[in-house]
Amino acid sequence: MESFEKVLQVNPGHVDARINLSGLQQKIGQSDRALETLQDYDLDTCTHLPDERLLIRQADVLFDSHKTEQFVRCCRMLLTPHFYEVHRNQETIGRRRSSKTGFFLSSTLRIAAMNAITNTNWEKFVRRLGAAAFNERRSVDDIDPALLHDYCLKLIECLLSAERFQDMLVVCCYAFLQPRINRSEKSSTFQNLLYFVAIKAQCWSVAFEYVRWYHMLTNTAHQLTLPNSREVLFRRIFNAMNYVFVHSQNVCYHRYxxxxxxxxxxxxxxxAISGNNSLITGTYRHALGEYLRVWNQDKNNPLICLLLALTFIHMSCKKDLSSRHMIGIRIINEYLKSSWKTRN
Structure with a gap:
């Protein structure tokens, strides 16, 4: 201990000496001094992790003190050995797996979540220190799954308040893929958060895979999902799909x-979604056909009238046919009439 104390007197920023000293203080029962040794220091450059009990105490103190940035750093170190389990079990990610709710989780959704983690600073940090903790044979069973879930959720909340959406997505994906959380009763928390964090981080591949999985789930087991009618669920799913397609286009979306x-x-x-996709990609005739099918079912829908008008205007601008200009203007008038009736 004296050697490490002398090192810190000469160089207070020596991270590994600080971590080693705090570990020795923790072993002889000086928990408060061990906590003070680590307090207010950036430990990101360390070569091995501090004692887990110290990190837990420090994380609780920082969270209660609303020191968001310090809590994020501390909690990242605390969760690193547990997130490293995701990389150790990476070959099982694509396998079909059921959750505690009894539903099978989409393998493509899990792969998309893993891809969102890949090549990020978080992945590099977790791989570096997680491998060191694994080589030290540090146990990952000391924190129960419920507590692990709570720390992940607190970390996501702090990253959301700091508007660090990319980091929030990575943490949510790690928690979603974490084996012990997956086997617990709280496995649905991060599964249900995926769409929200993907939208915030503008990771449209994860958002699409989530909506696709939920659409499949509602088709096959809708009576076991949310306590809403099937029509309400489908309306929400299609709105979520449209939101993704407006921001991102991919041939696999169209095929689906x-x-x-x-x-x-x-x-x-x-x-209507198929028509929207075709309108965005410039396949106006296909878009027109899809919109007309919807319009024949509901001719008083102002939104479909607007979409038809936009399609004709696009076609007329592309082909320079004056007759289609007039058709576009006429359908715009139909939209205005329908919209006025709806308001009244």
Whole structure:
């Protein structure tokens, strides 16, 4: 202990000496002094992790004191050995797996979550210090899954308040993939947070895979999901899909919608989404056909009238046909009439 104290007198910023000293103080029962040794120092450059009990105490103190930035750093070190388990079990991520709710989790959703982690600063940090903790044979069973869940959730809340959305997504993906949390009763928390954090971080691949999984779930086991009617669930799912497609376009999105339409022909929401995708990508004739099918089912819908008008205007601008200009203007008038009736 004296040697480490002398090192810190000469160089107070020596991170490893500080961690080693705090570990020795913890072993001889000087918990408060051990906590003071680590307090207010950036330990990110260390080569091994401090004692887990010290990190837990420090994290609780920092969270209660509303010291967000320091709590994030401390909690990241605390969770690193547990997040490293995700990388150690990476080969099982693509396998079909069921949650505690009895639903099978999408393997593509799990792979998308893993891809969101890859090549981030968090992954580099977790791999570096997680491997060191594993080589030291540090136990990952001392923290029970419920407490592990709570620290992950607190960390996500702090990152959200700091508007660090990319970091928030990585933490949520780690927690979603963490084996011990997956086997616990609280496995659904981070699964349900995935869409929200993906939208905040603008990670559209994760957002799409979540919506696709939920759409499949509602089709096959809707009676076991949320206590809403099937129509309400589908309305929310299609709105979520549209939000993703407005911000991101991918050929696999279009293929999925076409496959869904083949299974549910005549579904107006899917037809409108298919039309939207075609309108964005410039396939105006296909968009026009999809919108007309919806319009034939509900001719007083002002939104479909607006979309039809936009399609005709796009076609007229592309082909320079004056007749389609007039058609576009006429349908704009239909939209205005329908919109006025709806307001009244």
């Amino acid at each position: 919608i076409m496959r869904a339409l083949s299974k549910a022909p005549g579904n107006p929401a899917l037809q």
